[in-house]
Amino acid sequence: xxxxxxxxxxRPSARGGWGHELRAIYTLWWRDLVRFVNEPARLMGxxxxxxxxxxxxxxxxxxxxxxxxxxxxFRYVTFMFPGVLGMTVLxxxxxxxxxxxxxxxxxxxxxxxVAPVSRAAIVLGKALGGSTVAxxxxxxxxxxxxxxxxxxxxxxxxxxxxxMWPMALALTGLGLAIASRMSSMEGFQVVMxxxxxxxxxxxxxxxxxxxxxxxxxxxxxxxxxxYGVDALRGVVxxxxxxxxxxxxxxxAFNLAVVTLMAVVALGLSLATFKAREE
Amino acid sequence: xxxxxxxVIEVEDLRKRFGQVEALRxxxxxxxxxxxxxxxxPNGAGKTTTLKxxxxxxxxxxxxxxxxxxxxxxxxxxxxxxxxxxxQDPSLDHELTAEQNLWFRSxxxxxxxxxxxxRIDEVVAMVDLQDRRRDRVSTFSGGMRxxxxxxxxxxxxxxxxxxxxxxxxxxxxxxxxxxxxxxDLRRREGVTVLMTTHYMDEAEHCDRIAVIDxxxxxxxxTPAALKRRVGGDIIxxxxxxxxxxxxxIRERFGAELGGEVRTGPGDEVVVEHLSGAEFVPxxxxxxxxxxxxxxxxxxxxxxxxxxxxGHAIRDEQAGDMDRMRLAARMWRGRGR
Numbered sequence: 001x002x003x004x005x006x007x008x009x010x011r012p013s014a015r016g017g018w019g020h021e022l023r024a025i026y027t028l029w030w031r032d033l034v035r036f037v038n039e040p041a042r043l044m045g046x047x048x049x050x051x052x053x054x055x056x057x058x059x060x061x062x063x064x065x066x067x068x069x070x071x072x073x074f075r076y077v078t079f080m081f082p083g084v085l086g087m088t089v090l091x092x093x094x095x096x097x098x099x100x101x102x103x104x105x106x107x108x109x110x111x112x113x114v115a116p117v118s119r120a121a122i123v124l125g126k127a128l129g130g131s132t133v134a135x136x137x138x139x140x141x142x143x144x145x146x147x148x149x150x151x152x153x154x155x156x157x158x159x160x161x162x163x164m165w166p167m168a169l170a171l172t173g174l175g176l177a178i179a180s181r182m183s184s185m186e187g188f189q190v191v192m193x194x195x196x197x198x199x200x201x202x203x204x205x206x207x208x209x210x211x212x213x214x215x216x217x218x219x220x221x222x223x224x225x226x227y228g229v230d231a232l233r234g235v236v237x238x239x240x241x242x243x244x245x246x247x248x249x250x251x252a253f254n255l256a257v258v259t260l261m262a263v264v265a266l267g268l269s270l271a272t273f274k275a276r277e278e
Numbered sequence: 279x280x281x282x283x284x285x286v287i288e289v290e291d292l293r294k295r296f297g298q299v300e301a302l303r304x305x306x307x308x309x310x311x312x313x314x315x316x317x318x319x320p321n322g323a324g325k326t327t328t329l330k331x332x333x334x335x336x337x338x339x340x341x342x343x344x345x346x347x348x349x350x351x352x353x354x355x356x357x358x359x360x361x362x363x364x365x366q367d368p369s370l371d372h373e374l375t376a377e378q379n380l381w382f383r384s385x386x387x388x389x390x391x392x393x394x395x396x397r398i399d400e401v402v403a404m405v406d407l408q409d410r411r412r413d414r415v416s417t418f419s420g421g422m423r424x425x426x427x428x429x430x431x432x433x434x435x436x437x438x439x440x441x442x443x444x445x446x447x448x449x450x451x452x453x454x455x456x457x458x459x460x461x462d463l464r465r466r467e468g469v470t471v472l473m474t475t476h477y478m479d480e481a482e483h484c485d486r487i488a489v490i491d492x493x494x495x496x497x498x499x500t501p502a503a504l505k506r507r508v509g510g511d512i513i514x515x516x517x518x519x520x521x522x523x524x525x526x527i528r529e530r531f532g533a534e535l536g537g538e539v540r541t542g543p544g545d546e547v548v549v550e551h552l553s554g555a556e557f558v559p560x561x562x563x564x565x566x567x568x569x570x571x572x573x574x575x576x577x578x579x580x581x582x583x584x585x586x587x588g589h590a591i592r593d594e595q596a597g598d599m600d601r602m603r604l605a606a607r608m609w610r611g612r613g614r
Contacts, residue, residue: 020388027385035373038414107367111430114333115386116358 024117028125029132032096036133046092046137050084054148057206058084071242079246081148082232083205085138085160086167090200090225092137093168096130097175097269098188104179109277119274126176127266131168138164150236163231163255166262170224173265180272203229209248227257286311286438286470287332292341294327294493301327303493304341309438314464314471316484318579324493325474326366329442332472333363346437359387362431366442368423369430372416376407376426379415380433387434394433401429405459421452428459432469439463441473445480457483478579487579491587501579508577508585509538511554515547515561516570523547523568530564531557545570550577 036043058077103109112122142160145152152160178191202216203225209217220226230247231254237243249257287309294302302324309315317325330336332343334354343349348356370379377398384394402411405425415423424444431439441460445453461483463469473484481487482501489497489504497504517523520541527539527549535551542548551557554574562569584590 023388024386027382030385031371031374031378031382034378035371038373038375107365107369108371110335110365110367111363111369111383112386113335114358114361114363115383116355116388117386 020116021118021121024115024121025125025128028112028122029129032126032129032133036136043137043140046088047140049091050088050141051144053084053087054080054144058148071245074242075149077147078149078236079208079233080206081145081150082236083203083229085141085164085232086203086205086225086229087200088141089134089138089164089167089228090171090196090203093130093134093171094175094196096133097126097172097177098179098191099130100126100176100179101182101185101188104183105185113277119277120270122277123176123266123270123273127169127172127269130172130175131165134168134172135161135164138168156235156238159235159251160232163228163235163251163258166255166258167225167228170228170258170262170265173262173267173269176269177265177272180269180276199223199225202226204233204248205229208246210245224257224261227254227261230254231258284311285309286313286346287315287472288342288344289328289332290342292328292331292343293339294324294331294336295339301493302331302338302341305488305490305493305495307488307495307498309470309472311437311470312464312468313486314460314473314484316481316487317472317474317490318476318478318481318487318583319490320476323490325476325490326442328490329440329472329474332357333361333440334358359434360436361438361440362434362436363440364424364427364431364442364444366446368427370415370423370427373414375412375414376402376418377411379426380430383430384433389434397433397435401433404432404463405429420448421455424448424452424456425459428456432463432467435467436469438470438472441471443474443476445477453480478583481579489583489586491583496586497582504579504582505577508581509535509550510552510577511550511557512575512577512581513549513551513554513558513561514542514573514575515549516545517547517568518545518570519568520545520547523565526565526568527561531561 054077058080061076061080100109103112139161142152142157178188178195182188182191198219202220202223204220209220209226209230212220227249230249231251234243234247234249234251234254237247285308287307289305289307292302292305293300305324305328307315317328319325327336331338331350332345334350334357337351343351345357346360348354348360350357371382374382380398380401381394384397389397398411402408405428407422407426407429410418410422415426418426428439428441428444439460444460445456448456457480460471464471473480475481484501486498486500487504488495497507499507515523524539524541524547527535527547532539535549539547539549549557549561558572558574562572580590
């Protein structure tokens, strides 16, 4: 028989319950933020891409871009700004979710899995960490707003955040769900090519929903990212007379769709992660 | 503590099946408090599976495992609190500093801030990394990383420390240091250590060893007792005609040989004899034309393994996976 003394003496000072789970979520979030701060090079790397898109595409493309009767005062770079914002959130959030593949490969995940932390807390901690980093990247990008002729005030920034957060949570959740179903980096490439790229290109980041062929419009309407980009664009074109021609839905509707998407994606990632890491 | 040593780990008829593959075919053992216990066997023998089940990372198909009084299937949280684990693959975040890594671990284990800060001071001193605690892990050498891994596994003061192939890929000097450290730890903290290895020389550091092959324990004893199972000293002769020499030795000395006589690799003949010092002059005198060279050595656990299983623990079997791991460690070492 095992003496009960062994058992009691073996219990470290840790407390259980909700407090413990919340602390674990916070700790996982904290680590993602420390990594973000510790690695300025990566931060710059993530910023270079949007700048290139804005600079080359926005300006170069804008010179030849002719939407059906371009309204007076329309600038393509302004149109594209929310698209690039969406792209930054998409890539940052999805990557941080998918990074679990690396962490599993290199043992980092195992150290977390043997800790007395519930699987749900691990998923939520990772999702919050990844989303925070994605929203921070997006926020940094807002510094470039004047270059794209986008006027920002406190209210608009808050509304942009309100859209970026559920987008980031949805995409990190999606990334985590993908990572839970996958072990190899090769599979990751396939996902990038057949899911992320189409999702990005068909999100309305480069061209509006209106005026595209029917089949493409259907694809764009089922693409959850479309509603995120549309929400961001709605904020950018607030009060502009021709906004109705560039923005498809009102802010509240877009926000509802993206939030629903976040809930579904997080639920999915919880289920797949639990199924995989018993 | 009473007269009776308490078992900290109890494993009873543990079985694990992965699809058609029976990875563990009924393993039983007990580890006492403060013991250094080794699981020895080639890769694929079932050591790592056993360790993963004990660490609640894999569910057993059948059997019972109790760790520190907690059942691994029914009370995984209790088990997780009781163990610290040093993995075969690096588990540190190389983008964080040593201190940040330790903070991360201690908070995951639910240590309050003040306690975490104290423990971090303690373990950092224990592994002698005080002056590097604020440096990023990516700048650390392999030995320093292993030490930090051990520190991270100890920060919540576990009763049991799991070491999965703790010194793979380290130079002999660093290996020795890590072993000194582990033994010291047991002495000071009374930690029970369960380790896996496929290095024979490493297994000799254990108090007791379970030799695992094809999912079964083929022997469980102290290293010395295991070595006694080999019939004394190992005498290796090289010969121009090994086959004839084996026959000749059998004919002349067969009656007194406790162990065996067999041909080894190449032109070698291997003889086990209770006293090599006494036997060598006689055999050399008897067949001067058939013997080119003679060497005598104490039996190692390699000899034991060979004797128990009929095959050697070959490093080539481990080769691929180990090479990959080493590459991964070095790659991470470059700091990404």
